[in-house]
Amino acid sequence: MPANRFNGFTEYGVGIGLRIPHYQHILSRRPVVGWFEIISENYMIDGGRPLEILDKILEQYKVVQHGVSMYFGSVDPLNREHLKRLKSLARRTRTPWLSDHLCWGSVDGRYTHDLLPMPYTWEAVEVTARKIRQVQDFVEVPVVVENVSSYAEFHVSEMTEWEFLTEVVERADCGILLDVNNIYVSSENHNFDPFTYVNFVPAHRVAQIHIAGHSKFEKYILDTHDHPVLPAVWRLYARAIERCGPTATLLEWDDNIPTFEEVHGEALKANKFLKAAAEAPPDAAIPAVESAASQILEHTGVSR
Amino acid sequence: MSGSGHLLEIQRRMAAAVMHPLTRAETMPRRRRDGTSNLTEAEAIIRPNDRLTAFERLEIYNRQYWFRLYSSFEEDFPGLESILGREKFDVLMRAYLTDRPSESFSLRNLGSRLQSWLGTHPQYIEPHVTLALDMVSLEWAHIEAFDSEECPRIGPEALAGIGEDSVLHLQPYIRLLALSYPVDDLLIQVRSEAGSSTSAANNASASRKRRHVRRVAALAPRTIWLAVHRHENSVWYKPLDEEEFRLLSALLAGKTLGTAVDECFSASAIPEEQRPAWLQEAFAAWAALGWITSETGRSDLKGTA
Numbered sequence: 368m369p370a371n372r373f374n375g376f377t378e379y380g381v382g383i384g385l386r387i388p389h390y391q392h393i394l395s396r397r398p399v400v401g402w403f404e405i406i407s408e409n410y411m412i413d414g415g416r417p418l419e420i421l422d423k424i425l426e427q428y429k430v431v432q433h434g435v436s437m438y439f440g441s442v443d444p445l446n447r448e449h450l451k452r453l454k455s456l457a458r459r460t461r462t463p464w465l466s467d468h469l470c471w472g473s474v475d476g477r478y479t480h481d482l483l484p485m486p487y488t489w490e491a492v493e494v495t496a497r498k499i500r501q502v503q504d505f506v507e508v509p510v511v512v513e514n515v516s517s518y519a520e521f522h523v524s525e526m527t528e529w530e531f532l533t534e535v536v537e538r539a540d541c542g543i544l545l546d547v548n549n550i551y552v553s554s555e556n557h558n559f560d561p562f563t564y565v566n567f568v569p570a571h572r573v574a575q576i577h578i579a580g581h582s583k584f585e586k587y588i589l590d591t592h593d594h595p596v597l598p599a600v601w602r603l604y605a606r607a608i609e610r611c612g613p614t615a616t617l618l619e620w621d622d623n624i625p626t627f628e629e630v631h632g633e634a635l636k637a638n639k640f641l642k643a644a645a646e647a648p649p650d651a652a653i654p655a656v657e658s659a660a661s662q663i664l665e666h667t668g669v670s671r
Numbered sequence: 672m673s674g675s676g677h678l679l680e681i682q683r684r685m686a687a688a689v690m691h692p693l694t695r696a697e698t699m700p701r702r703r704r705d706g707t708s709n710l711t712e713a714e715a716i717i718r719p720n721d722r723l724t725a726f727e728r729l730e731i732y733n734r735q736y737w738f739r740l741y742s743s744f745e746e747d748f749p750g751l752e753s754i755l756g757r758e759k760f761d762v763l764m765r766a767y768l769t770d771r772p773s774e775s776f777s778l779r780n781l782g783s784r785l786q787s788w789l790g791t792h793p794q795y796i797e798p799h800v801t802l803a804l805d806m807v808s809l810e811w812a813h814i815e816a817f818d819s820e821e822c823p824r825i826g827p828e829a830l831a832g833i834g835e836d837s838v839l840h841l842q843p844y845i846r847l848l849a850l851s852y853p854v855d856d857l858l859i860q861v862r863s864e865a866g867s868s869t870s871a872a873n874n875a876s877a878s879r880k881r882r883h884v885r886r887v888a889a890l891a892p893r894t895i896w897l898a899v900h901r902h903e904n905s906v907w908y909k910p911l912d913e914e915e916f917r918l919l920s921a922l923l924a925g926k927t928l929g930t931a932v933d934e935c936f937s938a939s940a941i942p943e944e945q946r947p948a949w950l951q952e953a954f955a956a957w958a959a960l961g962w963i964t965s966e967t968g969r970s971d972l973k974g975t976a
């Protein structure tokens with residue numbers, strides 16, 4: 368969604384993840400970038416170079432925090448030190464919203480450092496929504512949750528992933544970071560129609576969108592963030608923008624990271640969709656975004 | 672009621688499988704060390720699909736877990752790897768990470784218990800026990816010096832007012848080491864060849880990524896004293912005299928300046944008449960580096976992790 372209470376009433380356009388190999392380029396060339404997303408954990412430290420770089424970036428750019436280890440879905444209680452460090456970083460960055468994943472990753476105080484999938488049960492809805500509220504109350508910044516890529520499903524699940532996501536965010540009254548690449552990856556791994564997912568989620572809660580590249584193996588797809596965005600993911604993105612309107616969009620590129628220009632150029636392809644959605648009157652948005660989509664897809668050599 | 676009985680059980684069962692060591696071929700073992708069948712466990716909790724069995728789906732997570740930990744640990748301890756060689760390092764890494772799984776939200780702390788663990792498991796670093804322990808001390812000190820807090824430096828007025836009973840505070844990023852081997856030059860070389868440090872991300876890895884770490888030739892023992900510190904946000908290893916090491920260590924332990932000076936010179940070869948000048952020079956150098964601060968580090972963020 369454009370400005371809403373889940374993204375601090377901001378109108379952010381296209382951003383990219385702030386990654387170490389690009390530090391030098393960004394600080395010396397000062398390229399025009401809509402905003403940067405940082406991985407919170409990399410800056411939840413007491414001092415040193417990462418914070419020095421962050422402060423320099425903050426002088427010039429808008430920064431949004433993205434976490435990887437809050438584990439809303441873990442039954443383990445929240446870690447107080449983690450919360451305090453997150454809040455202190457949020458004060459430093461003045462992030463209008465902050466995100467983390469709809470997943471679990473620790474149990475009995477032991478951390479897997481992975482984004483493990485949830486069993487989609489009512490019990491899990493309750494646990495997860497409660498923890499999201501706790502984080503939001505503590506950090507005092509809107510919290511949005513991101514759907515993850517997954518490679519396994521549980522026997523005990525009582526609903527689909529999109530129903531689970533919707534139940535959680537309604538109960539927590541929080542926003543969504545809709546990762547359309549993750550939806551695509553999971554749809555291939557679990558044989559569902561990704562458009563059913565995008566069409567189901569409460570569009571008014573979408574605060575931000577992630578796009579990324581993935582890797583296809585013989586029997587499954589892995590969320591590697593080491594490629595340009597694939598045509599199928601652009602198609603899902605187009606549909607998400609049709610439903611949500613021009614929403615803050617971020618390209619994730621975490622491995623085999625190419626030059627800054629290449630990453631930024633890939634991200635900026637999203638602008639076509641965003642402009643089409645912004646310029647078109649509400650009831651004409653769908654055809655306008657569709658035509659932007661077909662232009663990009665022609666470019667990438669794939670037709671709709 | 673906690674309302675989390677079933678969820679907790681699933682998380683415990685899945686974590687037990689995911690955090691269990693892989694086979695030498697980096698696959699999920701069919702049977703765990705305690706005899707539990709991963710096949711039975713996977714089928715009990717995970718649904719198969721048309722392409723993958725429950726076991727294969729669980730295995731994806733088992734492998735991801737270890738690949739992530741391996742790469743973080745390898746980036747933190749390239750010096751240790753260069754001493755032990757790849758195979759012994761691998762065995763040590765699996766054993767340590769199995770015995771001491773992460774208890775912190777941050778991968779930065781993954782190696783925090785390595786020194787103490789090696790103290791009780793020297794078989795993994797034999798026959799280079801002292802050399803390897805020295806290297807681990809230096810590598811952990813490097814990690815701590817990199818991102819610990821920097822406090823405001825002491826002002827000239829406060830510095831002038833220092834007397835025998837004063838307690839001086841050192842920068843929280845300073846780590847003092849007394850080592851039996853000159854591992855500092857070796858680590859500088861290894862780190863410059865090995866590249867940058869780990870950062871958290873949220874992507875998956877298709878395979879285990881290995882970096883090239885050169886095996887070192889034998890290193891002759893020689894006692895050295897080091898201050899691992901930070902200057903303009905780079906980590907440095909500063910060689911110290913034994914006296915400097917003793918004085919700084921006493922100050923770090925919170926002793927008064929008078930006591931620290933006594934300890935510093937208790938077995939020193941520096942002639943008595945040269946000591947005042949020696950002290951003045953040492954303090955001037957430390958003050959110039961910004962090592963002496965007006966306060967101790969923040970305590971509000973320290974704690975459970």
Ligand SMILES: [Fe+2]
Nearest residue numbers: 513546577619
């Ligand atoms: Fe994402």
